[in-house]
Amino acid sequence: MTQELIDTMPALRLGRPLVVAIDGPSGSGKSSVSKEVARRLNLAYLDTGAMYRALTWFCLDRGTDLNDASAVELAAEDMPLDISTTPHEEYVRVDGTDVTAAIREPAISSAVSTVATTLGARTELIRRQRALIEKHHRRMVVEGRDITTVVVPGAEVRMLLTASEEARLRRRGIQLGGTQSAEQLAAQVTQRDAKDSTVVNFTQAADGVVTLDSSDLDFEETVTAALRIVTKVINHE
Numbered sequence: 243m244t245q246e247l248i249d250t251m252p253a254l255r256l257g258r259p260l261v262v263a264i265d266g267p268s269g270s271g272k273s274s275v276s277k278e279v280a281r282r283l284n285l286a287y288l289d290t291g292a293m294y295r296a297l298t299w300f301c302l303d304r305g306t307d308l309n310d311a312s313a314v315e316l317a318a319e320d321m322p323l324d325i326s327t328t329p330h331e332e333y334v335r336v337d338g339t340d341v342t343a344a345i346r347e348p349a350i351s352s353a354v355s356t357v358a359t360t361l362g363a364r365t366e367l368i369r370r371q372r373a374l375i376e377k378h379h380r381r382m383v384v385e386g387r388d389i390t391t392v393v394v395p396g397a398e399v400r401m402l403l404t405a406s407e408e409a410r411l412r413r414r415g416i417q418l419g420g421t422q423s424a425e426q427l428a429a430q431v432t433q434r435d436a437k438d439s440t441v442v443n444f445t446q447a448a449d450g451v452v453t454l455d456s457s458d459l460d461f462e463e464t465v466t467a468a469l470r471i472v473t474k475v476i477n478h479e
């Protein structure tokens with residue numbers, strides 16, 4: 243299946259730029275699906291949410307007041323961040339400390355929206371995201387909330403991955419090993435999305451952005467549907 247798809251994509255074989263931008267709400271499957279799409283298409287991969295999470299970890303670690311916008315902006319500029327850009331290995335390091343697991347803790351999930359709604363911090367992280375995309379010669383799957391609209395509006399492929407709220411809460415619950423109550427899950431998914439939506443729109447597809455609703459698809463079906471969208475868009479079908 244993948245090889246057949248790749249054979250129909252001259253843009254992939256010739257090494258031309260191919261940015262696949264994927265946005266969507268929490269629990270829609272962005273990270274897992276984007277990573278698998280990158281693996282199958284042999285592209286680099288960037289999880290921009292992990293950058294906002296790393297900045298939140300950095301601020302909390304050094305005692306920065308998350309409600310002090312200038313301090314958070316300064317922290318964004320100061321943060322020595324080393325993040326994986328391959329779908330084959332996941333790591334996030336801040337000033338040499340491996341924070342890969344720590345940034346997924348509920349404490350970070352509850353604090354990250356405050357950091358992500360600090361506009362100065364966004365400007366700095368977006369600058370770093372664009373630099374990483376250029377470093378990889380614009381051959382990358384990039385996922386987040388504002389990739390299709392702000393970070394790379396000129397991406398070759400732009401996709402909004404959605405799923406019903408019920409599906410997203412269920413998936414996140416399973417992912418966290420059933421450790422979270424319904425209230426905790428709602429705080430980490432629904433309420434966080436509501437707060438994040440105040441600075442970026444990831445609930446409606448912008449012009450030229452293809453919506454993929456994964457509510458009734460399993461993981462493999464979602465990956466296949468995403469690959470079909472890539473093929474279709476770059477082959478101008």
Ligand SMILES: Nc1ncnc2c1ncn2[C@@H]1O[C@H](COP(=O)(O)OP(=O)(O)O)[C@@H](O)[C@H]1O
Binds near residue numbers: 274456461
């Ligand atoms: N289509 C799908 N059907 C069922 N589970 C899925 C699907 N897509 C993703 N998942 C699972 O849902 C969980 C949340 O996905 P994740 O990629 O972390 O979402 P996001 O990055 O959008 O928050 C993961 O455990 C993932 O394996």
Ligand SMILES: Nc1ccn([C@H]2C[C@H](O)[C@@H](COP(=O)(O)OP(=O)(O)O)O2)c(=O)n1
Binds near residue numbers: 267292294354386442
């Ligand atoms: N491009 C992005 C990516 C993430 N964010 C924000 C929104 C989220 O609350 C946090 C963490 O993002 P992440 O993708 O890890 O969140 P989920 O695990 O999908 O719930 O960062 C953002 O504002 N812009």
